Amino acid sequence: MKVVVAVKRVIDYNVKVRVKNDESGIETVNVKMSMNPFDEIAVEEAIRLHEAGIATEVIAVSLGEAKCAETIRTALAMGADRGIHVKTDEELQPLAVAKLLKAICEKEKPDMVIVGKQAIDDDCSQTGQMLAALMGWAQGTFASKVEINDGKAQITREIDGGLETVELSMPIVVTTDLRLNEPRYASLPNIMKAKKKQIDEYSPEDLNIDATPRLKTLRVDEPPPRKGGGKVADVAELVDKLKNEAGVI
Amino acid sequence: MSVLVIAEHDNHEIKGATLNTVTAAIALGAGDIEVLVAGQNCQTVAEQATAINGISKVRMVDNGLYGNGLAEPFAALVVGLAKDYTHILLSHTTSGKNVAPRVAALLDVVQVSDIMEVQSSNTFVRPIYAGNALATVQADDPKLVITVRSTAFEKAEISDEQVTIETLGAGDNPEISSFVGQELTRSERPELTSARIVVSGGRGMQSGDNFHLVEAVADKIGAGVGASRAAVDAGYVPNDYQVGQTGKIVAPELYVAVGISGAIQHLAGMKDSKVIVAINKDEEAPIFQVADYGLVGDLFEELPALTSELEKQGIKPR
Numbered sequence A: 001m002k003v004v005v006a007v008k009r010v011i012d013y014n015v016k017v018r019v020k021n022d023e024s025g026i027e028t029v030n031v032k033m034s035m036n037p038f039d040e041i042a043v044e045e046a047i048r049l050h051e052a053g054i055a056t057e058v059i060a061v062s063l064g065e066a067k068c069a070e071t072i073r074t075a076l077a078m079g080a081d082r083g084i085h086v087k088t089d090e091e092l093q094p095l096a097v098a099k100l101l102k103a104i105c106e107k108e109k110p111d112m113v114i115v116g117k118q119a120i121d122d123d124c125s126q127t128g129q130m131l132a133a134l135m136g137w138a139q140g141t142f143a144s145k146v147e148i149n150d151g152k153a154q155i156t157r158e159i160d161g162g163l164e165t166v167e168l169s170m171p172i173v174v175t176t177d178l179r180l181n182e183p184r185y186a187s188l189p190n191i192m193k194a195k196k197k198q199i200d201e202y203s204p205e206d207l208n209i210d211a212t213p214r215l216k217t218l219r220v221d222e223p224p225p226r227k228g229g230g231k232v233a234d235v236a237e238l239v240d241k242l243k244n245e246a247g248v249i
Numbered sequence B: 001m002s003v004l005v006i007a008e009h010d011n012h013e014i015k016g017a018t019l020n021t022v023t024a025a026i027a028l029g030a031g032d033i034e035v036l037v038a039g040q041n042c043q044t045v046a047e048q049a050t051a052i053n054g055i056s057k058v059r060m061v062d063n064g065l066y067g068n069g070l071a072e073p074f075a076a077l078v079v080g081l082a083k084d085y086t087h088i089l090l091s092h093t094t095s096g097k098n099v100a101p102r103v104a105a106l107l108d109v110v111q112v113s114d115i116m117e118v119q120s121s122n123t124f125v126r127p128i129y130a131g132n133a134l135a136t137v138q139a140d141d142p143k144l145v146i147t148v149r150s151t152a153f154e155k156a157e158i159s160d161e162q163v164t165i166e167t168l169g170a171g172d173n174p175e176i177s178s179f180v181g182q183e184l185t186r187s188e189r190p191e192l193t194s195a196r197i198v199v200s201g202g203r204g205m206q207s208g209d210n211f212h213l214v215e216a217v218a219d220k221i222g223a224g225v226g227a228s229r230a231a232v233d234a235g236y237v238p239n240d241y242q243v244g245q246t247g248k249i250v251a252p253e254l255y256v257a258v259g260i261s262g263a264i265q266h267l268a269g270m271k272d273s274k275v276i277v278a279i280n281k282d283e284e285a286p287i288f289q290v291a292d293y294g295l296v297g298d299l300f301e302e303l304p305a306l307t308s309e310l311e312k313q314g315i316k317p318r
C-alpha cells in the first residue's frame, strides 16, 4: 500500500505573527518557518503504517515556493521514502492544492493520502475533504485513530460531542487531529540519509492544473486589541467585581 | 436565487449553531433563505426549523442514509440541490467542516471558512493565524460555500409563524463509508460553545481528579467546563473539552481560565469572551494580558475559596 502525505511549509507555531504595515498580509521576511504541526502528525502516521508493514512506500508532497523542499527533507528525515515538490511562487488556495494533489494521485495511485486537519496559517480546514471529493474517495477527517484491515479503514474521529468511528472503503483521505500520535524527531543519521533521497519536481503547468486563486484578499488587519491586565486581590473582590461591576454572575 | 442553510441536528433537536448561521445568511441579503434538514426520523427537527425567523422554507430529507451525518452521502445530497442556490452555508463545527469542502470541491467553487463578518454577498472577514490577523476576502465564483463562526453572529429568533416543509427524496449513495459508532461525552452542564459562562482548567490542575475543583465553581454559576490542550493531552478530561485554535471557539459572557498559561492557540479560542478571569500562580503568565480580572494565586487554595465565596455572597446559576 502506497501512502502520500501532504506537508505544508508555514510560519512556526511559536512565532507571534505581525501584520504588514500596508495591511496586505503577514510579515514573512526573516520569520522562522516549519512544517505545519498537523502534517508532522500525518508523516508520523504514515511512517508508523510503514513500520507496521501495512504501507510499502511513503511519499511526502509539498506545494509552493522553492524552500518547500526543506519541508520535504524534514519529512524524508523522519522516514518518508521520497518526495514530490510542486513548485510555484503563486499563492495556492485549498481547492488548487486539492486539484494538484489529485494530479499527483493519478500518477502515483496511492491507497491513502494523509493531510493535516488544518493549516495553521490559513486555518481553512478544507484541503483533505476537497481532495477526497475530487477523487470520489471516502474521507476520515479529524482522525485520532487509524486502523487498516482487508481493504477497509476504521477511523476514529474527534467530533464536537466526543468521538465517532466510521468504516471506509479504500482508497481514502485521512486528515489528522492532534491526538493521533506524537511525531518523532529526526535523528542525525536519518537527516544525513534524507539528503540522498529523491525529490521529483513539477510545476502546476506540468500537471495541467489551473491553480489561480479564487479568493482575493482585500486586506489584512490586526484584531482589535483586548484591554486586559486588571488584577484583583482575592476571591472576595473577584466575586464582588463580577457581580457588581461586570454584572455577569 | 436563494440561500441554503444546512441545519445541524441529532435527529431530535436542532443545534443552536444553526440559528447563528441563519443570521449570517440573512446578512448576505442574497434572497430567500431555505433550511435543509437531512436526517433519519428527523420530522421533529424539521418542525422546529419551520419557526426560525427570516427563512422562507424548510426542505426535509428523511432517510437512513443521513442518520449519522456521513460526509459522503450528505455532500452528494447537497450537491444535487445546489443549482437553486447562490450561497450554501454551514456552521463551522466538526460536522460543517467535514461536509462543506466536499460540497465546494464537487461544485468546483471556492469555500470561505469560518466567517466572522459579512460585508456584502461576496465579501467576508475571517480569522487567519489563529485569529492573530483578520483577512477581508472577496470571492467571485457564481456560487459560494461558506462556514460560519457561531460566536460572531447572534442567534436568529424563533417566531410564532411557521413556514412550510417540503419533503424531498434521497440523493445518491456513494457507498464508500459507513457509520460504526459514537462515544459522546455526557454532561449535565451547559454545552461549551453555547454556555453563558465557561470555566476551563489547564495543566496547572495536575490531574483529572482535581477537575472537581473546577466543576464545583462551574456548578455554582451554571457554567460549562472546558480545558486547554495540555490538560486534554494529559488525559485529565475528554478531547471535546479543548478550547482553542484547533478545539472549540467560545465567546461566553464570562470565561474563567484556571492554571492556563495563555498560549496563542488557547487565546484563539476564547479571547472574544466578554469578560475574562484568570487564576494563575505565575503573575507573568500571558493569560493575564487578556484578563479583565486576574487573580495571582495557587489554584488549589483559590478555587475552594472561590466556591465558598460564591456561596457566601448567594450567587446562583442564572
Ligand SMILES: Cc1cc2nc3c(=O)[nH]c(=O)nc-3n(C[C@H](O)[C@H](O)[C@H](O)COP(=O)(O)OP(=O)(O)OC[C@H]3O[C@@H](n4cnc5c(N)ncnc54)[C@H](O)[C@@H]3O)c2cc1C
Pocket (backbone or CB within 6 Å): A013, A037, A038, A120, B201, B202, B203, B204, B205, B227, B228, B229, B230, B231, B242, B243, B244, B245, B246, B247, B248, B258, B259, B260, B261, B262, B263, B264, B265, B266, B269, B279, B280, B281, B282, B285, B297, B298, B299, B300
Ligand atoms: C498545532 C497546535 C494546535 C494547538 N491547539 C491548541 C488549542 O486548540 N487549545 C489549547 O489550549 N492549546 C493548543 N495548543 C497548545 C498550546 O500551544 C499550549 O501548549 C497549551 O495551551 C498549554 O496549556 P496550559 O496553559 O494548560 O499549560 P501550560 O502552558 O503548561 O501552563 C500551565 C499554567 O498553569 C499554571 N499553574 C501551575 N500550577 C498552578 C497552581 N497550583 N495554581 C495556579 N496556577 C498554576 C502555571 O503557572 C502555568 O501558567 C496547540 C499547539 C499546537 C502546536
Ligand SMILES: Nc1ncnc2c1ncn2[C@@H]1O[C@H](COP(=O)(O)O)[C@@H](O)[C@H]1O
Pocket (backbone or CB within 6 Å): A006, A007, A008, A009, A036, A038, A039, A042, A061, A062, A063, A064, A092, A094, A097, A114, A115, A116, A117, A118, A119, A120, A122, A123, A124, A125, A126, A127, A128
Ligand atoms: N501548499 C501545501 N503543500 C502541502 N500540503 C498542503 C498545502 N496546503 C494544504 N496542504 C495540506 O492540507 C492540510 C489542510 O490545509 P487547509 O485546508 O489549508 O487548512 C494541511 O495540513 C496540509 O496537509
